[in-house]
Amino acid sequence: MMPLVTAGPRKSLRRVLEDFGPTLLDLVHGDAQSDRAVGGVVIHDPRDEPAYPQHAIVLGIALYDADGIAGLLRDLGAHDAAALVVRAPVEDTPGIAAAARESGVALLALTPGAAWSQLAAMLRTLITEGDVGDAGSETLGGVPSGDLFALANAVATLLDAPITIEDRQSRILAFSGRQDEADYSRVATILARKVPEGYLRIYDDRGVFGELYRSDRPVMVSPATVEEGETALPRAAIAVRAGGEILGSMWAAVKEPLSPAREEAFREAAQLVALHMLRVRAGADAENRLRADLVTTVLEGGRGAGDALDRLGLVHEPTVVIALGLAPGGAADHAFVAAERERLAGALAIHLNAVQPRSAVALLGEVAYAIVPVPDGPAAGRERARQIASSFLERTGSRVPAVIGIGSTATEPGALGRSRANADRALRVLFSGQVAKRVAVIADVQIEALLLEMRDLAAANGDELLGSIARLVAYDAKHQSSLVETLRAWLDAFGDIVAASSSLFVHPNTFRYRIRRVAEVSGIDLQDPAERFAAMVQLRLMRPAPHSADGSRAAGRPE
16 A cells, blocks of 8 residues: 555645645745635735635735735635735735734745746645535545545655656646755746646657657656756656556656666556546546536526535525527537537636636536626626626637626525526527627616517517508518618607608608608507507517618518
């Protein structure tokens, strides 16, 4: 049985420091042995008011001045945060020390050169934020199932050498402690979460990867240097396989060749790493399926909605459903569109994880739905959801025609079905092109949604356009005139002849003549409010009128 190192609980602050320090993180203030659970990772934005999960690790990006750090520490203490991370070096003032002591929030410093996005990704991997339906303390080889960081530390103890576990693209999946005992290339690899290109070219030129993937035994790799005067350690590397599939590799920075006993232990460890990597992959697939099932249950309402919402951690606060879809009329390649939907759904999950933790996202059919906790009160909830959706679409850009519909605020689990229906209605309005927006809240487009539903009802009943508007449509078709368009412009301008004629680029006198013909042909009493309203509704229910060759609009036709 492989001897294991003692590590803190997987979601504890002590475990974070054991796995990431001192390569990435240094403790400035706080208890390095704290087993306090970490509940999530939040990026601090001074212009926003994020929702903090319990015992959050907060990333203080662009926070450098001592007063700002001290002030945020005190604020985070009120939110029961676990730690604040700022960029090193930190000006350790008495004010910062007092704030850390009074708040109980640990202050950590991120190594210069390390990327915030990479730290956030590794922290979320380590603490498995977003676990749904945790199966418990299943182990493989004495290591918690799927915990590659604990496994890397175990192998490092076994070989007495710092370890990295990498995928087929030489990206870091996990690493052990003691990386400061290695060399410059290893530190650069950890900071970048990927082996730098210069070293990869050297390994390729030497045929290292070919030899590595052909052998089931460890391969000794001589030191590789890129910079003049750089010193480096040799590596012992071994491929990680599952049957005939290469999952990745494991690398040890060693000072001398492995003894036969350690070489055999390294080979056995690679087999255990393969089991864990398969467990991670299977677990991610199973979690995604479970999350999609829970989100579906919640959105459909009914008896199981409350329990599903509780398992998602969203049962005790107001929520809103947002629906993300791709506007029709884009790429015809169905495989490409499906891949884009999955990419956007994943990007939305990452975005919400940063700005509104505990949100739940699932791709259901052609729409990605998110259940998002929002501030209490319909107005505040709508505005928060609008900000989140707009920020996401700004980040993703306009390359893909994505739009987001936002439903009504739900104050109880049973109301989420209605919120989902309203999000779908808002999304449909965006798809119809009736509003020139990429984000729509149902409260803002309710009339447009109702008109679309009235069209559906008319089509289902086989209704045809009758009465005064039908007479205008028939007259326009026979005489190639534009009486329907004239009436629409007049109604839109509240009877203002000058404004209406200007919108159609005709002389006011010409427009007056046309509007008289409208009254004569249709029989509409334009002075009667009820008849004007009926005409407006019928015109709204007609399909948008296509443009003719001369730029004018022909009469529309009913749905």
